[in-house]
Amino acid sequence: MPKTITEQNLRLLIDSLIKEGTRVIGPRxxxxxxxxxxLARGEELDxxxxxxxxAKEVFFPVCENILSFQRGEEGVKVTxxxxxxxxxxxxxxxxxxxxxxxxxxxxxxxxxxxxxxxLQRRRKTTVIGLACTTADDACFCSAVGLSPADSKGADLxxxxxxxxxxxxxxxxxxxxxxxxxxxxxxxxxxxAAPLSLNEPAGVKLDLHKIKGWLDENFESPIWKEIADRCAxxxxxxxxxxxCHCFDIVDExxxxxxxRRKFWDACGFGKFTDHASGHNPRDxxxxxxxxRIMHKFKYYDDKFGQTLCTGxxxxxxxxxxxxxxxxxxxxxxxx
Amino acid sequence: MNNxxxxxxxxxxxxxxxxxxxxxxxxxxxxxxxxEGVVTAVIGYKEGRRHGTAGPAIVVDPARANELIFSAAxxxxxxxxxxxxxxxxxxxxxxxxxxxxxxxRALAGLMAESQIRREDLHIIGVACAGVFGSGAxxxxxxxxxxxxxxCRECSVGAPEGADIVIGTLPPLPELSPVEAxxxxxxxxxxxxxxxAFWKENFARCIRCFACRQVCPFCYCEQCLCDRNRPQAxxxxxxxxxxxxxxxxxxxxxxxxCAGCAECERACPMDIPLNLLNRKMARELKELYGHEAGLTPxxxxxxxxxxxxxxxxxIK
Ligand code: SF4
Ligand code: SF4
Ligand code: SF4
Ligand code: SF4
Numbered sequence: 001m002p003k004t005i006t007e008q009n010l011r012l013l014i015d016s017l018i019k020e021g022t023r024v025i026g027p028r029x030x031x032x033x034x035x036x037x038x039l040a041r042g043e044e045l046d047x048x049x050x051x052x053x054x055a056k057e058v059f060f061p062v063c064e065n066i067l068s069f070q071r072g073e074e075g076v077k078v079t080x081x082x083x084x085x086x087x088x089x090x091x092x093x094x095x096x097x098x099x100x101x102x103x104x105x106x107x108x109x110x111x112x113x114x115x116x117x118x119l120q121r122r123r124k125t126t127v128i129g130l131a132c133t134t135a136d137d138a139c140f141c142s143a144v145g146l147s148p149a150d151s152k153g154a155d156l157x158x159x160x161x162x163x164x165x166x167x168x169x170x171x172x173x174x175x176x177x178x179x180x181x182x183x184x185x186x187x188x189x190x191x192a193a194p195l196s197l198n199e200p201a202g203v204k205l206d207l208h209k210i211k212g213w214l215d216e217n218f219e220s221p222i223w224k225e226i227a228d229r230c231a232x233x234x235x236x237x238x239x240x241x242x243c244h245c246f247d248i249v250d251e252x253x254x255x256x257x258x259r260r261k262f263w264d265a266c267g268f269g270k271f272t273d274h275a276s277g278h279n280p281r282d283x284x285x286x287x288x289x290x291r292i293m294h295k296f297k298y299y300d301d302k303f304g305q306t307l308c309t310g311x312x313x314x315x316x317x318x319x320x321x322x323x324x325x326x327x328x329x330x331x332x333x334x
Numbered sequence: 335m336n337n338x339x340x341x342x343x344x345x346x347x348x349x350x351x352x353x354x355x356x357x358x359x360x361x362x363x364x365x366x367x368x369x370e371g372v373v374t375a376v377i378g379y380k381e382g383r384r385h386g387t388a389g390p391a392i393v394v395d396p397a398r399a400n401e402l403i404f405s406a407a408x409x410x411x412x413x414x415x416x417x418x419x420x421x422x423x424x425x426x427x428x429x430x431x432x433x434x435x436x437x438x439r440a441l442a443g444l445m446a447e448s449q450i451r452r453e454d455l456h457i458i459g460v461a462c463a464g465v466f467g468s469g470a471x472x473x474x475x476x477x478x479x480x481x482x483x484x485c486r487e488c489s490v491g492a493p494e495g496a497d498i499v500i501g502t503l504p505p506l507p508e509l510s511p512v513e514a515x516x517x518x519x520x521x522x523x524x525x526x527x528x529x530a531f532w533k534e535n536f537a538r539c540i541r542c543f544a545c546r547q548v549c550p551f552c553y554c555e556q557c558l559c560d561r562n563r564p565q566a567x568x569x570x571x572x573x574x575x576x577x578x579x580x581x582x583x584x585x586x587x588x589x590x591c592a593g594c595a596e597c598e599r600a601c602p603m604d605i606p607l608n609l610l611n612r613k614m615a616r617e618l619k620e621l622y623g624h625e626a627g628l629t630p631x632x633x634x635x636x637x638x639x640x641x642x643x644x645x646x647x648i649k
Binding site: 137262284323329 | 543572575599
């Protein structure tokens with residue numbers, strides 16, 4: 001029989017996980033902004049809006065130390081960070097466009113080089129997904145093969161029901177364990193009516209056709225037309241659940257410091273700036289082209305997946321109004 | 335989002351017909367300028383796919399002048415596209431640019447810094463009732479409820495010094511200032527409280543540099559914050575580097591910032607950058623009697639040395 005959980009018990013679930021020593025990350029509002037952040041109490045969970053930044057940072061933080069170094073009597077001592085020591089984590093309230101991005105990123109982070117910083121966090125995290133009732137005019141998950149009810153990437157999936165609370169569907173062993181180990185917080189129901197989820201409106205995308213066009217149009221006047229106005233910031237890439245470029249830098253003093261991994265973006269002019277002074281992507285349209293090519297062609301060529309879940313963040317926050325959905329619709333027309 | 339006023343008054347500030355009329359006149363003027371060869375390009379705005387959105391557009395073909403629009407969604411300061419940072423996007427030759435009052439101040443500033451020349455520009459001023467705040471509800475017409483914070487206390491709605499001004503505004507209501515109040519609140523704090531306020535805000539910065547990239551005055555070819563040999567500012571988004579970056583930004587824009595608040599609008603982390611801009615502008619006015627972008631002939635006070643400059647800070 002399907003399980004349900006009330007709003008109140010969902011908060012109690014968080015409290016009891018925290019008490020057991022599990023780190024719980026979920027949408028939390030501070031001032032005007034909601035972000036996926038570690039919760040101190042169940043009450044802090046705020047599921048009202050799509051968090052400003054995506055949930056990728058649970059696995060791929062904005063910035064993290066990957067080793068540290070100290071200069072001592074016997075030379076330089078290097079201390080590694082042990083990814084196995086990362087805490088057990090529950091990510092709660094991940095929308096379909098966020099949860100679905102994690103398995104897509106698994107491909108690149110476990111490809112030729114196994115990025116243990118990402119992969120250990122993935123192993124240690126249980127994802128509680130949330131069916132989405134707040135689609136706006138920037139959302140287009142349904143146009144890229146997902147939907148507000150898609151549970152891809154979730155271990156446990158919550159669907160809001162009319163009576164209040166959620167229908168809970170365990171999709172993996174991690175999800176089942178979460179329910180059985182907190183069984184008293186869940187109830188059994190035969191008749192819970194899921195809330196209607198409003199599908200994002202608008203043109204469906206034919207990703208196959210779009211890729212076909214991209215295969216042929218590395219050189220096309222469309223890139224200049226769309227992206228001359230691109231300001232070359234990192235807003236789109238940083239907010240995106242699927243963008244995953246990073247830079248590595250050593251910071252500190254001569255005596256001690258850290259090696260850090262932090263977000264980078266292909267929109268930045270310096271992204272491909274060579275030490276020689278040559279920059280193969282020497283103009284903004286070439287950088288924007290890379291954004292589209294990587295998401296809808298290169299990643300598909302390599303892993304058979306698309307690097308976009310239609311969350312709409314890059315549309316909402318592009319300071320110059322570049323709308324990736326409009327760009328894709330244009331490309332789809334051929 | 336933080337420059338959005340509280341949702342209260344939804345009475346439209348101007349009739350939709352105002353924007354339709356301005357749009358018509360704008361298209362006619364742009365088509366004329368392009369077909370008569372007065373300019374080689376018109377930098378303006380075109381409609382976005384989503385309701386109530388618009389973005390920058392560079393039009394070179396007179397047949398496409400009818401893509402241009404003007405509305406409360408025309409938030410961008412287009413002066414950006416005339417700077418070295420966006421070198422060449424509008425092509426060469428005389429260029430026409432659509433400018434609201436606050437954008438015009440940026441143009442004046444860029445002229446003062448010898449970045450552009452008045453004779454290379456054809457300025458199409460638009461009389462402006464204000465623009466939508468970032469994150470505001472754009473499905474409704476422009477009202478006090480969804481107006482950008484900066485516009486509530488704007489004094490330059492009718493641009494001066496343009497080649498042509500399109501639109502005549504009806505009298506607009508006096509609105510209570512939001513930014514000035516916030517600034518007063520900040521100024522009333524102790525230095526320790528103020529430091530804590532900014533520390534908390536800057537801790538949220540992810541170094542996406544949207545603020546820098548949309549700023550007409552951040553046109554340096556080599557930003558100090560991108561330098562790595564030697565490194566001047568830590569590049570990682572952590573408290574120390576973030577604070578350093580924001581101090582660099584504030585100091586480099588002091589006496590230059592035109593107050594268009596584009597940085598704050600662009601910031602996806604809702605950091606109230608324009609508060610800092612306004613604070614610096616006030617300091618510059620008090621110390622040197624200088625206001626940026628009022629006339630295109632002055633050099634900013636921080637690039638000139640005079641013997642009678644205040645030196646009391648040297649201890
Ligand atoms: S490309 Fe844009 S819409 Fe697609 S997943 Fe990334 S931020 Fe969301
Ligand atoms: S597309 Fe928009 S958000 Fe992305 S780099 Fe360009 S200006 Fe920034
Ligand atoms: S500050 Fe003034 S000129 Fe600028 S957008 Fe607002 S109302 Fe218009
Ligand atoms: S736009 Fe905001 S988050 Fe991005 S670098 Fe500027 S202050 Fe930081």
